[in-house]
Amino acid sequence: MSALSRPNSDQSSLVIPSILLIGVLTVLLVALLTQIHPAHSDNHAALSAPDPAAVSAGKTVFMSVCATCHGVKATGIKGLGKPLIGSVFFNGHTDAELLKFVQTGRPVTDPLNTTGVPMPARGGRPNLTDTDLANVIAYIRSLNAK
Numbered sequence: 001m002s003a004l005s006r007p008n009s010d011q012s013s014l015v016i017p018s019i020l021l022i023g024v025l026t027v028l029l030v031a032l033l034t035q036i037h038p039a040h041s042d043n044h045a046a047l048s049a050p051d052p053a054a055v056s057a058g059k060t061v062f063m064s065v066c067a068t069c070h071g072v073k074a075t076g077i078k079g080l081g082k083p084l085i086g087s088v089f090f091n092g093h094t095d096a097e098l099l100k101f102v103q104t105g106r107p108v109t110d111p112l113n114t115t116g117v118p119m120p121a122r123g124g125r126p127n128l129t130d131t132d133l134a135n136v137i138a139y140i141r142s143l144n145a146k
């Protein structure tokens, strides 16, 4: 009787070490994944984190030019300019692409125009330099990163 039940109890005595092993492996896996994840998002932040000097210069440009239509918080003004925070267009384009976009604007004849209101080239200020525009893009990036 006891000889028969012994193999069974041996088997069940393996259950606890097995659970422990699975538990340890799970903890290791989770640790590994959470290690990879911050490293990945750090990388991402490093790629998209704008230069603080550019952000600060860009804020000045934004407040004096873009805010008229896009709002002081870049949340948009109905009938004037679209929100730039959470904008799929803004967040879906590179800095270089956005620079080109702001240089040319988006006339009402552009199929991408959704409001029937034109986005003027350089925000309607031809005297803005490409550096001014790059800075303003850095500023809007910083707002979207918050």
Ligand code: HEC
Pocket: 062, 065, 066, 067, 068, 069, 070, 079, 080, 081, 082, 083, 084, 087, 088, 089, 090, 098, 101, 102, 106, 112, 113, 114, 115, 116, 117, 118, 119, 120, 122, 123, 124, 136, 137
């Ligand atoms: C005279 C008003 C006006 C000014 C000034 C202006 N914009 Fe715009 N902007 C618009 C309008 C209107 C649109 C949306 C056009 C459309 O219907 O697609 C737009 C669209 C945009 C978009 C695309 C948003 C999207 O989700 O499609 C970006 C980016 C943008 N503007 C950046 C800027 C920047 C940067 C400045 C300052 C240099 C600026 N704008 C100044 C009116 C303006």
